Amino acid sequence: MTSPQMDVGEYLSRIGFEPGSGPRPTLETLRSIHTRHLLSVPLENLTMHSGELIRLDLHLFYDKIVKQRRGGFCYENNGLFSWLLTALGFQVTLLSGQVKSGFTGCYGPPLDHLILMVVVEGRSWLCDVGFGSAGFSSPLSLDTADPQERGHCMHRIREDTGMFYLEWQSDESSNECKDWDVLYKFTFEPRSLEDFTKMCMYHQSSPSSIYFCKSVCTLLKPEGRVTYIGRRLITKTFTTEGVMKHTRDLKDEEIPLVLAEVFGVILPSPLTPKDEEITPPQVKY
Template identity: 35%
Template sequence: MDLQKYLHRIKYDGALDATLATLSKLHRAHVSHIPFENLDIHYKQWISLDHDKFYAKIVDRKRGGFCYELNGLFYEVLQTLGFETYFIACSVYIQPLQNFGPYFAHVALVVEYKHEQWLVDVGFGSSFPEPLKLEFEKPQKLDGVIYCMQRINDTEISLNRSFDDGETFTPMYKFTMKPRKLSDFQEMCTFHQTSEQSPLYQKKLCSIAKSNGRITLTPNHLIITEDNKRTEIEVKDEQDFQQKLEAYFGFQMIAQNQS
């Protein structure tokens, strides 16, 4: 991995020492410049759990990815810089079902720094902008959103968030602290690419955080949120989708498939 090319990709030119300040700035830079997207699934480009392929796709081809790719690449970056980090398995809360999905459907990271643990996640569709300290029943506010972790039982922890005054929280996902290998997620990576039960298989999506909001592209709408103001622009057809993908995210899928 060419670390400098990655840093150029996320437009980061700050310190590279293995400190909490560096971790927070890298985390924010990553989610602000690399989109969450599942387009390979919908354009029949197979995704393998391979760090070299993550790098080639995200850095060389200036694409995004979903959790295994984004957090897989970020893990390599953190390892290169000397951070103590490992993968953890997560179970995403499925809002329509009002329940959690299967474990390993999402991967996140834990970073240990000065006897403290931090939850790191640059691969969730609408992730938090900076690492969250692993502590319970203590709200943490980032960019107007309040996050709070709770113990479910002896091994499981839930991550919840509130978009209002911090009184009403909705689960994001639950996780355990057991260290995992990326290969442990192979079965669920295949599931996301082949099963109609996977939300990632059901609808294509490309989304990126911005300093004052978020830009999200779906088959039907381009959604731009700025300073809590939401604007929806219709996506007319596949050609329009590709044009908006290039205009707002800097790449097209059709051109890649034809190359």
């Protein structure tokens, strides 16, 4: 039953989705709201770098993302997105992913990342609105190992002895024969939001977590992607010739204005910019 404090129509308005007579649980609807969420709600961890604690509570997610027009990291974005999909009549299963760090080359612990499996018209789809720059703009089919093009990126899902690997070809690679790089691995074991409580704290306290080591905010744009990290603003623009990348150094006093103007994010407390090296985890997963 939908909580009176959480309204589907308000969420859809937040992401700019105009359903007309009302959205139905179809593949077309799933694709549309997945993309609209990514174009409207940033992936960001600024709460933990402005003196506050993130707790796994759907009502808090809703207040932050819909009411305050903020973003969140994977547990918040995908957690709230799963509520929306369920309210719209979709069959949703929460899954655990383990991200392979681009900085350390190591996988995160189990329950490192929250992702969603959605079944529509007898077919299974991977949804993820909480991953960032290497993510996919619309759901990926879980029923094929073939490459799947989403926007300017190519992804595929490879299975090996019961473990599934999401891989991509980097949008910045200039090679004609691009390598496939693993983004994260996962299984189909159903999870609940509460299962991720310990890892939610880990990401707010561990030097092996990118979220603890770096203040981040990133948003998909129709023409590319814009990312704030530490004291830098990185803009990617997709062209017919490839990806054009521009990096701008920021002064501390510029950051709140950039967050507001570029991402629509206004923080209730002062931000402490952070961009430290990530410590590889002692335990290999």
